[in-house]
Amino acid sequence: xxxxxxxxxxxxxxxxxxxxxxxxxxxxxxxxxxxxxxxxxxxxxxxxxxxxxxxxxxxxxxxxxxxxxxxxxxxxxxxxxxxxxxxxxxxxxxxxxxxxxxxxxxxxxxxxxxxxxxxxxxxxxxxxxxxxxxxxxxxxxxxxxxxxxxxxxxxxxxxxxxxxxxxxxxxxxxxxxxxxxxxxxxxxxxxxxxxxxxxxxxxxxxxxxxxxxxxxxxxxxxxxxxxxxxxxxxxxxxxxxxxxxxxxxxxxxxxxxxxxxxxxxxxxxxxxxxxxxxxxxxxxxxxxxxxxxxxxxxxxxxxxxxxxxxxxxxxxxxxxxxxxxxxxxxxxxxxxxxxxxxxxxxxx
Numbered sequence: 001x002x003x004x005x006x007x008x009x010x011x012x013x014x015x016x017x018x019x020x021x022x023x024x025x026x027x028x029x030x031x032x033x034x035x036x037x038x039x040x041x042x043x044x045x046x047x048x049x050x051x052x053x054x055x056x057x058x059x060x061x062x063x064x065x066x067x068x069x070x071x072x073x074x075x076x077x078x079x080x081x082x083x084x085x086x087x088x089x090x091x092x093x094x095x096x097x098x099x100x101x102x103x104x105x106x107x108x109x110x111x112x113x114x115x116x117x118x119x120x121x122x123x124x125x126x127x128x129x130x131x132x133x134x135x136x137x138x139x140x141x142x143x144x145x146x147x148x149x150x151x152x153x154x155x156x157x158x159x160x161x162x163x164x165x166x167x168x169x170x171x172x173x174x175x176x177x178x179x180x181x182x183x184x185x186x187x188x189x190x191x192x193x194x195x196x197x198x199x200x201x202x203x204x205x206x207x208x209x210x211x212x213x214x215x216x217x218x219x220x221x222x223x224x225x226x227x228x229x230x231x232x233x234x235x236x237x238x239x240x241x242x243x244x245x246x247x248x249x250x251x252x253x254x255x256x257x258x259x260x261x262x263x264x265x266x267x268x269x270x271x272x273x274x275x276x277x278x279x280x281x282x283x284x285x286x287x288x289x290x291x292x293x294x295x296x297x298x299x300x301x302x303x304x305x306x307x308x309x310x311x312x313x314x315x316x317x318x319x320x321x322x323x324x325x326x327x328x329x330x331x332x333x334x335x336x337x338x339x340x341x342x343x344x345x346x347x348x
Contacts (some may be wrong), residue, residue: 012128016121017042041088045121048080052122053129077122081115088114149315171225186224189217197248205244208281208340212236212273215254219271222258230258233270243279243340246316250283252305253334257287259305260332279341286333306334313338 017039052073060069168190176183196214200206219234257269270286306325313321320339326332 008128008132012125013042013046016124041084041117042121044080044084044087045118048076048118049121049125051076053125057126057129073122077115077118080118081111084114084118085111167225168221171221175224182224186221189220192217193221200247203247206247208243208245209238211245211247211250214248215250215271218251218254226258229267231268233268233272235272237273237275243275243281245281245338245340246312249309249312249316250336252309253283253285253336256305256334257285257332260287260289279339281336281338281340283336283338284334286331288330289332 056069056072056076059065060072172183172186172190175186193214196210200210215236216234219232223230223232254271257271267288269288270284272282272284274282276282310323313323317338320342322335322337324335326335
């Protein structure tokens with residue numbers, strides 16, 4: 001029996017002994033005598049309790065052999081009651097403790113009183129045992145669910161977009177041939193994004209300022225890639241050091257905007273963020289789209305990109321986020337609101 005179980009069982013028997021000894025004040029006012037007597041009397045009860053908990057219940061009750069369990073338990077109760085009645089009869093003969101005639105242990109009323117004590121000890125022990133089993137199983141289920149959620153989150157976080165990697169490397173290669181300094185800058189920004197994905201993606205949270213910097217690096221690379229085809233408005237707070245956010249949560253939204261804006265000439269992308277009430281992040285991204293791109297985005301937005309973000313929001317920020325996606329004929333908008341701290345209620 002583990003150390004923790006020994007402590008629990010000891011507490012149970014001590015409390016049971018004290019309560020029954022106080023109850024016996026009706027017959028004998030010496031608490032120490034009552035404790036000594038009950039300690040001696042409870043030995044058969046304890047044997048039955050553990051016989052029930054560690055033999056009858058596991059082999060019969062928990063395996064749904066109910067009839068066999070009930071029959072064996074009744075036989076055990078009767079056996080312990082009969083044994084205790086004679087056992088206590090001889091015990092009280094040898095000590096100077098008054099026992100009323102109505103509760104004389106060899107009589108029928110005495111046996112009924114003993115059986116009541118036996119059944120009470122069984123009921124209490126079974127109740128506590130089943131509650132403990134329920135708690136342990138519930139905790140085990142919650143631990144399994146938590147591990148499954150963590151596994152799912154890790155898979156979602158590590159779904160790096162291969163198209164962005166290949167396109168960026170190709171753009172850097174071309175830019176190095178055109179303008180060495182711009183190519184170097186682009187390479188450093190790309191290196192910073194990779195570092196963010198590889199080394200910080202495994203963390204539960206990072207500084208919001210670091211996440212914003214990753215978005216700025218990504219936008220800078222996309223600006224160079226698309227040259228004069230895209231106009232980007234980026235308004236992100238410069239310093240939010242105290243706030244943290246799940247890594248790589250916002251980037252798929254920005255990727256989505258560049259991806260679905262490319263088919264329209266002179267397309268615009270707006271990325272804005274602000275903090276309200278100290279810890280609520282408002283993040284809005286808007287991009288122009290062509291009708292063809294809008295058709296594709298309606299299908300693809302149900303795919304890995306936005307689905308990934310939505311699922312991560314559900315897992316990491318339950319009841320602490322709102323996401324609203326609006327598709328119009330020439331514009332696609334995502335509004336996201338997240339309460340970054342968990343200590344206060346989120347009000348929409």
